[in-house]
Amino acid sequence: MDTTKKLTIETLEELVDKDLKVFIWHLWNGVGSEIEPISRSKIENADRYEVVDKMVQQYSDNAGTIAVKVLQNMKQMDLAQNLEFKLAEVEQPEQEEPIQSDWIRPQSIVLCKQVFKDKILKDKRNEVYIPKDAYQRKRLALLITNIQFQHLGNRDGAEKDEENMEWLLEALGYRVEKHRNLTGKEIDAAVRNFAAHSDHKDSDSTFVVLMSHGGRIGNKDVILGANDSSDYFFVDDIFTHLSSENCPALIDKPKVILIQGSRGKCSDVYIQDRPPESDSTVYRKDMVCFMSCLPNSNSYRHRISGSYFIMYIVDVFSKCAHNKDIMELFTKVISRMEKHDLANRNVHMLPCIENNTLRRKFYLFPGL
Structure with missing residues (x-):
């Protein structure tokens, strides 16, 4: 989660203040029908760090993916692609315990994005x-x-x-x-x-x-x-x-x-x-x-x-x-x-x- 927050903040730092306000506007007006908006009162005057904190509180592991969707809606395609790529590179903590005799094959392979x-x-x-x-x-x-x-x-x-x-x-x-x-x-x-x-x-x-x-x-x-x-x-x-x-x-x-x-x-x-x-x-x-x-x-x-x-x-x-x-x-x-x-x-x-x-x-x- 810390890595997702860091990458999202780094991406938002590429936005000028005017574009940051547009980003926030999308969050309280709704990113998509399946994504619950964040209350306007929580983020209207928030800075970049506060915006990301609120996104993580509301969306948990999906915060980075939702940030990508907002950037795509804003037509900030380069920023959206770069963030999506960096998120794809981030590895989830891998279980490094030695394989034992009761090892079970994973149910599926992680697919490439x-x-x-x-x-x-x-x-x-x-x-x-x-x-x-x-x-x-x-x-x-x-x-x-x-x-x-x-x-x-x-x-x-x-x-x-x-x-x-x-x-x-x-x-x-x-x-x-x-x-x-x-x-x-x-x-x-x-x-x-x-x-x-x-x-x-x-x-x-x-x-x-x-x-x-x-x-x-x-x-x-x-x-x-x-x-x-x-x-x-x-x-x-x-x-x-x-x-x-x-x-x-x-x-x-x-x-x-x-x-x-x-x-x-x-x-x-x-x-x-x-x-x-x-x-x-x-x-x-x-x-x-x-x-x-x-x-x-x-x-x-x-x-x-x-x-x-x-x-x-x-x-x-x-x-x-x-x-x-x-x-x-x-x-x-x-x-x-x-x-x-x-x-x-x-x-x-x-x-x-x-x-x-x-x-x-x-x-x-x-x-x-």
Whole structure:
């Protein structure tokens, strides 16, 4: 509330005394049929600070929004737009408590306001990825979840991860291609086929989400396939398949990869020699990979509620994607997970960002 008052007062200070009187006149004569006017006797001779105090007393959390409406009625469009944008940027106090096993997914995602999107695209046009209009785009996302394995333990709770990620991606405007329990070769084929999808030409971005047991071979991250032994997919191959050469439809468009899986040594998996490295000339840009843990460490999952990494992503994106770019969202997830003391066992979780070649800020603008 203090921030709303401060922003509203700063805006009213841009009005000359004559215009302030017009602003006050609108308040006592009524802003709209659904908004109760403020008594003339309370504000007729009030200064800017007193006017804002009376508005907050009468309208509470809606005081800033009503100030925008009054300015619009006065044809003070620049002031109205600037105030609306600043109010849209203001974050409500966010619950920063660690996510527990009884975490429930938010009922809905906070939608972006048109004024915020317009302001970003106007003021930072050369600094952000420009989205396509909703009516003409075809956003695609790939979601692969391995739950059952022939030899390793099943990933109980991963069904909830799949459900939550599908919900989030759809809420962000993506049509989700979903696969379960794939072998390493099938994962590779699924990513290749996804990269070749013709609808990418009408898209402005993409997400690829892989969730499975994971590990490291040498210094390379792998996702384990459902057959376990000698069955894996190198994470690096995602970047190759989505490169400018192999996926030209996504050139200059942000490509976000999310990996849920441990990154310890695959000591219980028979490892064949790594195939020859891909051609180093393959151009990998406009990509970022967010991984659930640091190299040589484990990722943690609740057997009913799912993986903590996925829970934090869904929670943060649902509440903050309306006015934060993708890197700010990742940073929030990292900050919250770093503080998470898992079940009071002094087990700390720290996801990390890797292979970041994004050249601009990527805003998701949910709902627009």
